[in-house]
Amino acid sequence: MPQNQPRRSEMWWRGHNDALAGDPPNESYYHYYYDYKLAYDQxxxxxxxxxxxxxxxxFGRGLLIAAPVVLVLGYFGFNAWTTSQPTGEDQQAVVVPTSTPRPTPRPTLPPPTPTxxxxxxxxxxxxITGTQGAALxxxxxxxxxxxxxxxxxxxQTVHVLEGPxxxxxxxWWRVEADGIGGWAAGTYLKPIEAASPPPP
Known part of the structure; x- marks a missing residue:
């Protein structure tokens, strides 16, 4: 029994020594002796x-050692990454000028000659037209x-003889159709092209 220690029971010291030795607890002592269980668990x-x-x-010592290394590696890695990125000047240097195709001029067509x-x-x-079906x-x-x-x-087609x-x-125009002529208002006469006189 160690010296200069508070007085303990024999079972307490047995539990204490078994735990220090790393031995599993004695099942009988552990379940039936309170001092043995108390010392062993403590x-x-x-x-x-x-x-x-x-x-x-x-872990703390490892972290203290690894932290500066990580910071240094991160610093140099970031600098290497930023220097590898192309700057605005580099991007402008690789631009290849392209020629803009000129539009092909379309031929100008003369305006149609009005008939x-x-x-x-x-x-x-x-x-005769515009009479709404009535006779002129x-x-x-x-x-x-x-x-x-x-x-x-x-x-009906008429032959214009004289006027206006x-x-x-x-x-007023003097017209004739079917051998009968007279003066008719030009408002109701629509001119037409006729190659030959209409049949009688």
Missing amino acids: VRREQRRTRWQRTLSS PEPALRPDSYAV RARSKPGLKEVTVTRYREG QVVDNLE
Whole structure:
């Protein structure tokens, strides 16, 4: 029994010594003697605490040693990475100029020549239009108050013989169809091109 220690029971010292030796507890003593169990558990707790303290101490020393190395390696690695990146000047240096293709000029086409519309004139032909299906009156002389000598149906072709004469704010033309002629208002005469006189 160690000297200068508080007086303990024999079972307490047996549990203490078994735990220090790393032996498994004596099952009979551990279950039936309180002093044996108390000493054994106390020593085992102190041993576990000591192992943790040693582990943390070793980890701390390793961290203190490794931290400067990691910082130095990180510093040089970052510098190497930044120097390997192309700068704006490097990027401009590798730009290859390309020529812009010129658009092919399209040929300018002359404007189409407008086809002159036929106009009413003597010795031309016209068709009766715009009467809404009603017959067009042909009078003995130019004017709305003159005597009606014949009527022409809408769509009928007439031969323009003479004119124009302005009476009652209208242009009057002397026309003929089927051998019968008279003066008709030019508002209802649409000029047409005719290669030959219409059949009688």
